[in-house]
Amino acid sequence: AAAFMVLGPKMTYAATEQTDAAIKAFTGGAEPAKGKISLDTPEIAENGNTVPVGVYVESPMTADNYVESVVILADGNPNPAVATFHFTAMSGVAEAKTRIRLAKTQNVIAVAKMSDGSTFIDTKEVKVTIGGCGG
Amino acid sequence: GNWSRLMAQQALSEDSLLSMAPVGNVTLIHVTDIHAQLKPIYFREPSINLGIGEVEGKPPHVTGADFLKLYKIEPGSPDAYALTSEDFVSLAKTYGKMGGMDRVATVIKRIRDERGRENTLLLDGGDTWQGSYTAQQTQGQDMVTIMNALEPDAMTGHWEFTYGTDRVQEIIDTLPFAFLGSNIYDAEWDEPAFEPWKMFERGGSKIAVIGQAFPYTPIANPRWMIPGWSFGIREDDIAGHVEDARAEGAHVVVLLSHNGFDVDRKLASRVDGIDVILTGHTHDALPEPVIVNNTLVIASGSNGKFVSRVDLDVKDGKVAGYGYRLIPIFSDVITPDADMAMLIEDVRRPYAEELARKIGTTDSLLYRRGNFNGTFDDLICQALLQERDAQIALSPGFRWGTSLLPGQDITIEDLHNACAMTYPAAYRSTMTGQMLKDILEDVGDNLFNKDPYYQQGGDMVRVGGMGYTIDPNKEIGDRISNMTLLSTGQAIEPSAEYTVAGWASVNEGTEGPPIWDVVENHLSKNPIVKLPDNQSVKLAG
Amino acid sequence: MATPKPRVKVPKTASQGEVITIKTLISHPMESGQRKDKDGNAIPRQIINKFTCEFNGQVVFSCDMDPAVSANPYMEFTAKINEPGTFKFTWVDDDGSVFETENKIVIE
Numbered sequence: 001a002a003a004f005m006v007l008g009p010k011m012t013y014a015a016t017e018q019t020d021a022a023i024k025a026f027t028g029g030a031e032p033a034k035g036k037i038s039l040d041t042p043e044i045a046e047n048g049n050t051v052p053v054g055v056y057v058e059s060p061m062t063a064d065n066y067v068e069s070v071v072i073l074a075d076g077n078p079n080p081a082v083a084t085f086h087f088t089a090m091s092g093v094a095e096a097k098t099r100i101r102l103a104k105t106q107n108v109i110a111v112a113k114m115s116d117g118s119t120f121i122d123t124k125e126v127k128v129t130i131g132g133c134g135g
Numbered sequence: 136g137n138w139s140r141l142m143a144q145q146a147l148s149e150d151s152l153l154s155m156a157p158v159g160n161v162t163l164i165h166v167t168d169i170h171a172q173l174k175p176i177y178f179r180e181p182s183i184n185l186g187i188g189e190v191e192g193k194p195p196h197v198t199g200a201d202f203l204k205l206y207k208i209e210p211g212s213p214d215a216y217a218l219t220s221e222d223f224v225s226l227a228k229t230y231g232k233m234g235g236m237d238r239v240a241t242v243i244k245r246i247r248d249e250r251g252r253e254n255t256l257l258l259d260g261g262d263t264w265q266g267s268y269t270a271q272q273t274q275g276q277d278m279v280t281i282m283n284a285l286e287p288d289a290m291t292g293h294w295e296f297t298y299g300t301d302r303v304q305e306i307i308d309t310l311p312f313a314f315l316g317s318n319i320y321d322a323e324w325d326e327p328a329f330e331p332w333k334m335f336e337r338g339g340s341k342i343a344v345i346g347q348a349f350p351y352t353p354i355a356n357p358r359w360m361i362p363g364w365s366f367g368i369r370e371d372d373i374a375g376h377v378e379d380a381r382a383e384g385a386h387v388v389v390l391l392s393h394n395g396f397d398v399d400r401k402l403a404s405r406v407d408g409i410d411v412i413l414t415g416h417t418h419d420a421l422p423e424p425v426i427v428n429n430t431l432v433i434a435s436g437s438n439g440k441f442v443s444r445v446d447l448d449v450k451d452g453k454v455a456g457y458g459y460r461l462i463p464i465f466s467d468v469i470t471p472d473a474d475m476a477m478l479i480e481d482v483r484r485p486y487a488e489e490l491a492r493k494i495g496t497t498d499s500l501l502y503r504r505g506n507f508n509g510t511f512d513d514l515i516c517q518a519l520l521q522e523r524d525a526q527i528a529l530s531p532g533f534r535w536g537t538s539l540l541p542g543q544d545i546t547i548e549d550l551h552n553a554c555a556m557t558y559p560a561a562y563r564s565t566m567t568g569q570m571l572k573d574i575l576e577d578v579g580d581n582l583f584n585k586d587p588y589y590q591q592g593g594d595m596v597r598v599g600g601m602g603y604t605i606d607p608n609k610e611i612g613d614r615i616s617n618m619t620l621l622s623t624g625q626a627i628e629p630s631a632e633y634t635v636a637g638w639a640s641v642n643e644g645t646e647g648p649p650i651w652d653v654v655e656n657h658l659s660k661n662p663i664v665k666l667p668d669n670q671s672v673k674l675a676g
Numbered sequence: 677m678a679t680p681k682p683r684v685k686v687p688k689t690a691s692q693g694e695v696i697t698i699k700t701l702i703s704h705p706m707e708s709g710q711r712k713d714k715d716g717n718a719i720p721r722q723i724i725n726k727f728t729c730e731f732n733g734q735v736v737f738s739c740d741m742d743p744a745v746s747a748n749p750y751m752e753f754t755a756k757i758n759e760p761g762t763f764k765f766t767w768v769d770d771d772g773s774v775f776e777t778e779n780k781i782v783i784e
């Protein structure tokens with residue numbers, strides 16, 4: 001402990017409703033199912049300014065059966081939108097990684113849309129902490 | 136008195152401390168969290184070490200009399216002294232200091248002689264290079280010299296990284312053994328930055344050792360000192376290495392880990408195929424392995440107090456049996472290894488005079504371990520309050536730092552055993568009551584989160600000038616209540632501002648005198664330390 | 677703002693049908709629009725909002741980015757290689773600037 005980042009100015013954070021709305025907008029109103037998509041995040045962010053986030057979606061990735069896109073959302077940021085990956089059959093595998101900003105401890109959400117229109121969701125909590133201390 | 140001490144020690148002998156029915160064909164020797172303690176020390180184990188959720192009441196979250204009962208240890212016995220805080224002062228006078236790397240050297244040599252050098256592996260779990268005046272002065276070189284003489288086969292790390300990328304790399308380039316870190320990645324391109332694991336042949340068997348550095352190094356310690364490296368638990372990577380090792384013919388898979396006990400217990404339950412986890416970081420010392428999902432989890436203590444011997448019977452390509460002994464290093468009983476004793480004197484000689492310089496005397500037992508406070512931190516907080524003219528003092532809940540008995544002198548060596556580090560600035564700043572609450576909640580969650588993967592393995596930040604109530608079983612934001620400014624007895628107001636002094640900030644550019652100067656100045660005005668019982672933290676729930 | 681500099685890691689060779697991993701970085705502050713300068717005025721948003729990877733003229737992977745993507749945006753993804761050819765990587769800035777780089781790959 002004893003090590004204290006200056007807490008940022010008060011910001012308004014994305015409400016759950018805003019995040020839900022972003023999910024609905026992406027799925028066209030459908031409730032995404034669990035499974036097929038897995039989100040890979042660290043348990044605790046080393047640096048809230050650059051948190052690695054990876055997604056993998058199970059799919060044969062053929063010309064007529066592939067993952068079209070994956071949207072990444074963060075429900076504790078001022079705006080839940082983070083990024084949208086667009087895959088093609090040429091991707092070979094539906095897997096991508098990037099690095100994102102998380103203003104505080106929150107859920108990161110990934111939703112995949114398949115070429116047949118079905119949608120899948122995974123959620124992980126990432127803790128953003130002030131740090132210090134240790135054994 | 137002397138007579139009872141001699142009597143008690145007569146029951147102990149080097150042979151009896153080392154004696155163990157041998158098992159099988161391979162032996163692992165484990166040391167961890169030595170924190171640069173070259174000489175014998177006193178180290179009081181915690182009287183409070185709470186486990187949350189599923190691990191409540193399970194080792195290592197058992198202390199004092201409960202610990203003695205659980206492991207059927209006689210109160211007042213050598214094991215009771217070595218493993219618990221029960222009757223600590225009186226038993227310390229009876230059994231003397233623990234550890235000393237020359238005694239550790241003797242034990243390692245004897246195990247190697249008994250089992251055959253070609254059948255043993257010596258593995259160092261890290262937190263080896265930091266924690267003393269001489270380590271600070273030599274940037275870890277004293278410990279590197281001593282450990283090299285012991286010829287370990289591999290190590291991993293945590294506080295090592297607080298010497299910064301360049302120094303760590305410089306040392307690793309000279310090490311005659313492997314520095315393993317499966318979970319350390321290049322932060323820019325996300326590629327492994329360290330050798331993740333290594334295959335050894337011992338006792339006719341192939342033994343894979345996977346190294347796991349402290350996952351939260353860039354959070355618990357200054358990230359700016361190691362900007363190019365990213366850590367994390369990276370459980371999938373470990374599972375991958377286990378698979379690779381087995382594919383390459385490993386008969387035994389060992390995780391040399393600095394995860395901390397609860398993280399390793401969870402990891403063992405989720406990753407199949409690890410035979411032994413040699414755990415570290417949380418400084419627990421357990422006389423028996425904890426077995427999870429067929430994995431032996433071994434906790435070997437800290438500060439050179441113990442050496443672990445794990446015998447493995449490797450048959451038909453797998454571990455068919457084991458034997459274990461946690462060997463307590465009673466410094467008056469184990470003969471120092473003469474070569475190592477000389478080497479230790481050599482590395483300490485340039486600093487001998489300063490190390491021995493007396494700066495005070497203590498009437499109270501000084502120790503650090505415990506979830507909420509320790510008397511050495513009470514002394515540091517007093518010094519911060521007075522020397523930095525603050526209302527509130529904060530001292531990090533480190534688990535290293537040795538103990539001093541009532542009546543002992545306080546020397547420069549003792550002081551630095553409690554605060555030697557590369558970011559010692561004692562800052563003074565203004566914080567609102569809300570910020571103080573946020574800090575306590577944040578640290579509390581790092582310690583008491585129900586999911587071990589979210590724990591960082593230290594103890595609560597120690598406070599001076601302020602009291603509070605904590606309910607560890609609550610969630611973040613709801614654990615801390617009744618924050619009170621002790622000087623006025625008034626509640627801490629969220630919007631009010633307070634003058635706060637502390638040390639060991641992980642923020643770059645933190646300003647202030649080094650903490651050891653602050654404490655020394657305080658002792659020069661108050662040379663006899665007498666600390667009241669710390670009643671400022673109340674436990675709820 | 678210094679001119680953004682793209683960097684990519686692409687294998688020089690692949691076997692027929694292999695799925696390779698591609699890593700890309702571009703130096704860019706990704707000004708989120710959420711920050712204020714020292715006088716308290718909002719610093720306007722300026723980010724890389726689109727990244728595209730093409731192979732022999734066909735899109736393999738693309739990404740729409742929002743201000744929550746970190747400075748110096750990093751992108752890691754895969755491509756299935758069926759023929760030798762050229763990767764073209766494109767980053768588009770809010771101000772309309774386009775940054776590009778190319779890499780060749782051969783079949784071994």
Ligand SMILES: [Mn+2]
Nearest residue numbers: 135168262416
């Ligand atoms: Mn340690």
Ligand SMILES: [Mn+2]
Nearest residue numbers: 135262293416
């Ligand atoms: Mn540690």
